[in-house]
Each structure stands twice: as structure tokens, then as C-alpha cells.
Amino acid sequence: MVMAINFDQVGFTYQPNTPFATPGLHDVSFEIPEGKFTAVIGHTGSGKSTMVQHLDGLVLPTTGKVTMGNQVVTAETKLKELNEMRAHIGLVFQFPEAQLFEQTVLKDVMFGPKNFGASEEDAQAAAEAALKKVAISPDLYERSPFELSGGQMRRVAIAGVIAMAPDLLILDEPTAGLDPQGQRELMTLFTDLQKERQITVVLITHQMEYVAQYADHVVVFEHGTVVKSGAPATIFADEEWLHEKQLDVPAAKQFADALAEKGIQLHNVLDIDQLADQLAARLNGEVDHV
Amino acid sequence: MFSNMIIGRYMPGDSWIHRLDARTKLVLSIAFIFVVFFANNVIGYALAGAFTLLAIMMTGLGVGVFLRGLRPLVLLMLITTLLQLFFVQTGDVLVHWAFIKITTDGVINSVIVFVRFMLIIMFSTILTLTTQPLAVADGMESLLKPFKKFGLPVSELALMLSIALRFVPTLMDEAQSIMNAQRARGVRFNEGSLMARIKSFVPLLIPLFVNAIKRAIELGDAMEARGYRGGDQRTKYRVLTWHTRDTIAIIGFVIFTVALIATRWIM
Numbered sequence: 001m002v003m004a005i006n007f008d009q010v011g012f013t014y015q016p017n018t019p020f021a022t023p024g025l026h027d028v029s030f031e032i033p034e035g036k037f038t039a040v041i042g043h044t045g046s047g048k049s050t051m052v053q054h055l056d057g058l059v060l061p062t063t064g065k066v067t068m069g070n071q072v073v074t075a076e077t078k079l080k081e082l083n084e085m086r087a088h089i090g091l092v093f094q095f096p097e098a099q100l101f102e103q104t105v106l107k108d109v110m111f112g113p114k115n116f117g118a119s120e121e122d123a124q125a126a127a128e129a130a131l132k133k134v135a136i137s138p139d140l141y142e143r144s145p146f147e148l149s150g151g152q153m154r155r156v157a158i159a160g161v162i163a164m165a166p167d168l169l170i171l172d173e174p175t176a177g178l179d180p181q182g183q184r185e186l187m188t189l190f191t192d193l194q195k196e197r198q199i200t201v202v203l204i205t206h207q208m209e210y211v212a213q214y215a216d217h218v219v220v221f222e223h224g225t226v227v228k229s230g231a232p233a234t235i236f237a238d239e240e241w242l243h244e245k246q247l248d249v250p251a252a253k254q255f256a257d258a259l260a261e262k263g264i265q266l267h268n269v270l271d272i273d274q275l276a277d278q279l280a281a282r283l284n285g286e287v288d289h290v
Numbered sequence: 291m292f293s294n295m296i297i298g299r300y301m302p303g304d305s306w307i308h309r310l311d312a313r314t315k316l317v318l319s320i321a322f323i324f325v326v327f328f329a330n331n332v333i334g335y336a337l338a339g340a341f342t343l344l345a346i347m348m349t350g351l352g353v354g355v356f357l358r359g360l361r362p363l364v365l366l367m368l369i370t371t372l373l374q375l376f377f378v379q380t381g382d383v384l385v386h387w388a389f390i391k392i393t394t395d396g397v398i399n400s401v402i403v404f405v406r407f408m409l410i411i412m413f414s415t416i417l418t419l420t421t422q423p424l425a426v427a428d429g430m431e432s433l434l435k436p437f438k439k440f441g442l443p444v445s446e447l448a449l450m451l452s453i454a455l456r457f458v459p460t461l462m463d464e465a466q467s468i469m470n471a472q473r474a475r476g477v478r479f480n481e482g483s484l485m486a487r488i489k490s491f492v493p494l495l496i497p498l499f500v501n502a503i504k505r506a507i508e509l510g511d512a513m514e515a516r517g518y519r520g521g522d523q524r525t526k527y528r529v530l531t532w533h534t535r536d537t538i539a540i541i542g543f544v545i546f547t548v549a550l551i552a553t554r555w556i557m
């Protein structure tokens with residue numbers, strides 16, 4: 001299924017026409033390249049989660065239009081029309097463990113696939129495969145999800161979305177509040193999934209290290225609109241601009257910049273591997289001279 | 291569906307009404323429910339309506355906010371009104387069709403019930419729109435204090451009320467986000483047969499209850515950890531203070547009540 005995604009002048013207001021109307025998005029235009037890893041960054045409250053709800057047809061734009069494959073979504077679209085589209089989209093919400101409700105871990109993971117029409121056997125197979133991917137061991141399958149640790153609950157909830165085998169996987173700060181080890185494992189899982197299944201991944205994160213390391217494309221939100229989008233190298237090139245937007249620079253780039261101040265110029269350093277390679281090359285070079 | 295509803299919600303502001311003591315507003319809102327019944331003719335209802343309108347305008351929130359906010363309730367009010375239409379059978383018969391009989395008294399009664407209902411809701415909405423929920427809880431505690439003598443656990447009730455009020459918006463937000471998460475997993479709320487609709491709410495209600503209970507336990511632990519103890523020795527961070535404006539508001543209301551009673555003899 002083709003899933004080129006395009007936002008065209010999208011605006012969204014929470015509770016429009018009431019005294020409680022809150023602007024969520026305005027004049028949002030950008031593209032999400034198909035089959036790529038796109039990172040969405042921006043300050044808290046900048047509209048990232050609001051945008052993501054448009055991607056799954058959970059809300060309709062107040063103005064403008066969202067194009068997803070051959071489905072065009074505008075304010076006039078009937079929400080029911082989007083049920084079909086949703087079967088191809090996986091959305092992991094912020095703190096997704098809040099969505100667990102079934103009696104057992106396995107049943108909860110089977111819930112999504114079954115809702116979208118999978119047979120009992122297919123759903124179970126998909127669920128078991130997904131649970132394996134998130135490293136939940138089979139002896140937990142029959143346990144209640146409410147007996148698990150916070151980290152395990154998060155994994156089960158993520159498995160519940162992966163089991164739907166989405167063509168578009170959206171992750172809203174999926175690693176928030178996890179330990180560093182757990183964060184790394186999940187990030188590896190997402191990138192592996194993306195490569196393996198050639199799906200489109202949209203990741204909202206505050207961790208620039210991950211953006212630098214994994215993203216093919218970056219979209220920057222500020223005050224409810226997109227202020228910049230492009231390749232990670234382009235986004236991270238202008239450090240002053242990032243500081244102005246209260247966004248971090250990846251640690252490896254900070255390191256390289258600090259070295260540059262001392263007169264050691266490295267090029268195109270965004271993640272730790274690039275930094276290590278270039279430093280190694282430098283050090284070898286010097287050693288050779290001696 | 292309920293996004294337009296203004297009932298039970300607070301809208302910040304700095305009007306004279308906003309600054310009134312919560313106790314004043316509570317007492318007057320309750321008093322109004324009874325006082326409205328003094329009106330027994332057009333002039334009386336016009337006076338009560340004018341008084342309500344004056345109070346609404348003094349909130350500085352705009353009459354439109356009230357009218358739009360109460361629109362969802364109009365259906366409820368119309369049903370009540372229609373019941374009057376069918377159950378009051380005295381007076382001249384206007385329509386007589388099969389077992390349905392509509393009479394003049396029925397119509398008059400319906401209109402009266404509708405107007406009374408409308409006025410009372412408008413007036414109570416002024417209280418909730420202009421008073422912070424916690425101030426309402428404090429006000430109730432203060433007003434109920436005399437009942438402590440009779441063994442009513444007033445402080446505990448007020449604490450329960452303020453915690454409940456505090457968590458209403460949190461629960462609403464949480465319900466919305468769980469609903470979205472389940473819709474993303476293919477649940478179709480408000481679609482299909484009645485049975486399917488009821489079943490679709492299970493994935494919403496279970497997490498909502500589990501989280502609410504978890505939160506209650508955490509809150510209890512946090513209060514205990516900080517040494518919370520109920521009872522008489524507790525002092526308040528927000529102290530309710532009586533101002534001249536509260537006296538003025540009470541006097542204004544008394545004048546209105548007297549005038550309303552007087553209208554009974556005008557016609």
C-alpha cells in the first residue's frame with residue numbers, strides 16, 4: 001500500500017466555536033517521505049501530538065487537507081470513512097501502557113489485529129511474533145498486563161501496535177521514562193522494523209542522538225506549525241537556530257564543535273559512529289607521522 | 291459531543307462576580323432555586339429573567355457563552371416540558387386526538403416549567419463558571435461547619451469533593467486519549483448495534499478505572515508521606531474572606547426577592 005503523506009495548509013483547533021477553543025495547529029505544510037524514517041522534533045506543546053492524530057484519522061483538520069496515499073482528508077470527510085485506512089496505520093501514543101485492558105498479555109496484543117479482521121489463529125501468530133520482537137518472554141503471555149513492570153507494560157503496548165503489521169508506524173515519544181538500556185533496545189527495534197518491512201516510520205522524540213543516528217528526514221515544529229524540514233545534516237547545521245528553538249544539538253556534534261573551537265576540524269559529524277571513525281582516522285594519521 | 295457544554299466548567303476572569311466569595315455565590319445560587327417559585331405571573335418571571343441577565347452580564351463572559359453552552363441541555367428541558375403538556379389535563383382543550391389531550395393549562399404549565407428550569411440552570415451556571423472548583427469545595431466546607439456538631443465529617447467530605455473536582459478534567463483528558471488509542475487499534479465507538487456499542491466501551495472503561503484507582507493510591511501515599519492528617523487542626527492556604535461586595539450582593543438579592551414577592555400582588 002502506498003502511503004505518501006502530505007499536509008497542505010492544515011489548521012486544527014481544539015473545541016472550535018466554544019469559549020474553550022485552543023489552537024492546535026496552523027498553516028502546517030510538509031511531506032513525510034514514503035518508506036523512510038522521519039523524526040518529528042519540537043518543544044512541548046508545539047503541536048506534534050496533534051499532528052499525529054491527523055495521520056491516523058482520529059481527528060479531522062479544521063482547515064486545509066491531509067493526503068495519505070489516495071485518501072484525502074479534510075474537514076468534510078466522514079470519520080467513518082477512515083476506519084478502513086486505520087487498518088494500515090499503527091499509532092503508539094505517549095505512555096501507551098494506558099491502553100492495556102485485556103485479561104492476558106497475549107489477548108491484549110491480539111486485540112488490534114482481531115479488530116481489523118484477522119482470524120483468531122492469524123492474530124495469535126502476529127501477537128506472538130510481535131511479543132518476541134519486543135522481548136517479552138512466552139511465560140508472561142498468560143499473565144495479566146496489570147501485573148507487569150512499567151517497562152514491560154510499555155513493550156506489550158507497543159507489541160499490540162506492531163502486531164497490526166502497519167505500513168505506517170507512528171511513535172509518539174515511545175521511549176519517554178524508560179531506562180537508557182530499554183530506550184536503546186526499542187530504538188533498535190523500530191529501525192530494524194523499518195528496514196526489514198520497508199515501512200514508513202514517524203517518530204516524535206526529544207532525543208537528538210536518535211534523530212541524528214536513525215532519521216532520514218526531520219520535521220521541526222514550533223508554536224503549532226512546521227518551521228523547518230529536511231535531512232538531519234541540514235537541520236543540525238545551524239546551531240544558533242536550534243538554540244533559538246530550544247532544541248538540543250546531538251552530543252557527537254557538540255563534541256565535534258568543541259574540538260573545532262580548539263582547532264581540530266571534523267566534517268559531517270552527527271552521530272557517535274561518525275565521530276569515532278573520524279577521530280580514529282585523525283589519531284592514526286598523527287601516529288603515522290611520529 | 292459535550293465539547294460545547296459549559297456546565298461545571300470554570301472560566302477565569304476578573305469580574306465583580308468572579309471576585310465574590312464562594313460562600314456568597316453558593317448561598318445565592320441555592321436561594322435562587324427557591325426564590326424563583328415566588329414568581330406567579332409574567333411580571334414576576336420578567337423580573338427574575340432580568341435579574342439573571344444582569345448577573346450574567348456582570349460576569350463579563352458574554353451572554354452568548356451561556357446560550358451556546360446550554361444548548362445541549364435544551365433537549366432535556368424540552369422533554370420535561372412535553373411531559374407537562376400531556377400530564378396537565380385541566381383547562382380548555384386545544385387538541386384532542388386519540389388518547390392525547392392538550393389543554394391550555396398544559397401549555398401554560400409547560401412554558402412555566404421551561405422558563406423556571408432555564409433560569410435556575412443559568413443562575414447555577416454563573417456559580418460554576420466564575421468560581422474555581424476548589425473554592426466551591428472550600429465554600430461548602432465553611433457553610434457546612436455548623437453540622438460538625440452533629441457528627442457530620444465536614445472536612446473529610448470537603449476534601450473528597452475537592453479531590454474529585456480536581457480530577458474531573460484529568461479523567462476527561464485521560465478518557466479522550468485512551469479512546470483515541472483504542473480507536474487506533476480498531477475499536478469503533480458509537481457504531482453498530484446497541485450490544486456492540488456497549489462492548490466497545492470495555493476497552494475504555496477498564497484502563498480508565500485501573501488508572502483512577504492507581505492514581506488514588508498514589509495520591510493517598512503522597513498525602514501520608516507528607517504527614518496529612520484530617521481534622522480540626524488543619525489551617526487553609528486559601529482563606530475565604532468576606533468583603534463589602536459580598537454584603538452588597540446579599541442585599542441586592544434580598545431586594546430582588548422582596549420585589550419578586552411584591553409582583554404576586556400586582557396582577
Ligand SMILES: Nc1ncnc2c1ncn2[C@@H]1O[C@H](COP(=O)(O)OP(=O)(O)O)[C@@H](O)[C@H]1O
Nearest residue numbers: 014022023024043044045046047048049050051
Ligand atoms: N485535548 C486537548 N484540548 C485542548 N487543547 C489541547 C489538547 N491537546 C493539546 N492541546 C493544545 O494543543 C497544543 C499542541 O499540543 P500537542 O500537540 O500535545 O503538543 P506536543 O505533542 O508537541 O507537546 C498545545 O497548546 C496544547 O495545549
Ligand SMILES: [Mg+2]
Nearest residue numbers: 048049094172
Ligand atoms: Mg505530545
